Amino acid sequence: MEFNHIPVLLNETIEGLAVRENGIYVDGTAGGGGHSAEILRRLKSGRLISIDQDPDAIQTLTERFKKNENSIIIKGNFADMKELLAQRGLYRVDGVLLDIGVSSHQLDTPERGFSFHEDAPLDMRMSRKGTTAAELVNTLPFEELRRILFEYGEEKYAGSIAKGILAAREQKPIETTLQLAEIVKANVPQRVRRDGHPARKTFQAIRIAVNDELGVLRRGLEGAFELLGSGGRLAVITFHSLEDRLVKQQMAAWCQGCTCPKDFPVCVCGNKPKAKLVHKKPVCANETELTINPRARSAKLRICEKL
Ligand SMILES: C[S@@+](CC[C@H](N)C(=O)[O-])C[C@H]1O[C@@H](n2cnc3c(N)ncnc32)[C@H](O)[C@@H]1O
Numbered sequence: 001m002e003f004n005h006i007p008v009l010l011n012e013t014i015e016g017l018a019v020r021e022n023g024i025y026v027d028g029t030a031g032g033g034g035h036s037a038e039i040l041r042r043l044k045s046g047r048l049i050s051i052d053q054d055p056d057a058i059q060t061l062t063e064r065f066k067k068n069e070n071s072i073i074i075k076g077n078f079a080d081m082k083e084l085l086a087q088r089g090l091y092r093v094d095g096v097l098l099d100i101g102v103s104s105h106q107l108d109t110p111e112r113g114f115s116f117h118e119d120a121p122l123d124m125r126m127s128r129k130g131t132t133a134a135e136l137v138n139t140l141p142f143e144e145l146r147r148i149l150f151e152y153g154e155e156k157y158a159g160s161i162a163k164g165i166l167a168a169r170e171q172k173p174i175e176t177t178l179q180l181a182e183i184v185k186a187n188v189p190q191r192v193r194r195d196g197h198p199a200r201k202t203f204q205a206i207r208i209a210v211n212d213e214l215g216v217l218r219r220g221l222e223g224a225f226e227l228l229g230s231g232g233r234l235a236v237i238t239f240h241s242l243e244d245r246l247v248k249q250q251m252a253a254w255c256q257g258c259t260c261p262k263d264f265p266v267c268v269c270g271n272k273p274k275a276k277l278v279h280k281k282p283v284c285a286n287e288t289e290l291t292i293n294p295r296a297r298s299a300k301l302r303i304c305e306k307l
Contacts, residue, residue: 017233021046025093165183236301236302255273
């Protein structure tokens with residue numbers, strides 16, 4: 001299978017993970033295996049567990065790493081990482097990578113229903129299991145739809161788009177990507193229609209809801225941190241502000257020590273930091289990478305080390 005995806009922030013991520021040749025690593029979002037391949041290249045007796053929930057990715061990874069004895073491939077959700085590893089007798093790891101979001105392969109395969117450029121069934125399920133985008137937009141009540149568009153898409157016109165969706169589905173079910181894109185277009189002001197594609201934020205929001213992307217990220221971060229041994233590193237690449245905020249706040253919470261008020265003469269809380277940041281600021285793609293891969297523009301990499 002052709003799997004087109006250029007790995008983002010590749011060198012920065014692999015260097016940041018400080019891969020040791022005998023270490024155990026998890027790539028929780030292995031996709032086409034771009035980051036996994038670089039980790040595997042650095043292993044001698046170590047292991048890499050590559051996880052993805054998408055059957056297309058699993059097929060690609062299985063083919064790509066079939067001759068590599070250090071590679072273990074698991075189809076599943078990284079939110080269940082601890083359980084997936086425990087089933088294989090693995091309870092401690094030296095590094096975890098999460099490269100959040102959809103792959104270019106998923107975006108560029110029209111029948112997966114992620115793209116507002118091509119007509120296809122409104123699907124958007126990375127795992128190809130569970131509730132589809134069509135089921136959501138045809139059944140959610142107005143207020144829930146509005147909230148999803150506003151919170152996950154940061155869509156200013158969430159209310160009028162949600163209203164448009166409800167009106168349209170009363171006429172006939174919304175079943176395809178272009179049907180939804182047209183409804184969005186008809187329910188935002190003219191000037192928004194000229195400023196990029198007006199359905200971009202709606203599609204992002206629905207995709208996040210279909211795949212519960214924020215919920216699984218929260219569980220994934222917790223699971224990954226519990227699995228890490230002392231000195232182990234967690235590297236997370238995100239592509240929009242909601243996810244980045246979540247990662248930033250979670251890492252800050254692990255890194256925080258004493259939480260006593262500043263005017264307390266001695267610490268009474270006894271809290272000790274559980275981690276330290278590898279970089280103070282998130283790492284972003286440089287100009288060279290951006291010319292090769294414009295999709296890296298919004299990528300942010302944050303890494304912390306467990307103490
Ligand atoms: C941005 S791509 C990763 C690309 C990969 N780093 C590479 O170099 O090819 C994200 C991948 O993570 C997968 N994914 C997203 N959320 C997931 C989750 N909760 N559990 C497992 N896989 C997930 C997607 O199916 C997709 O293949």
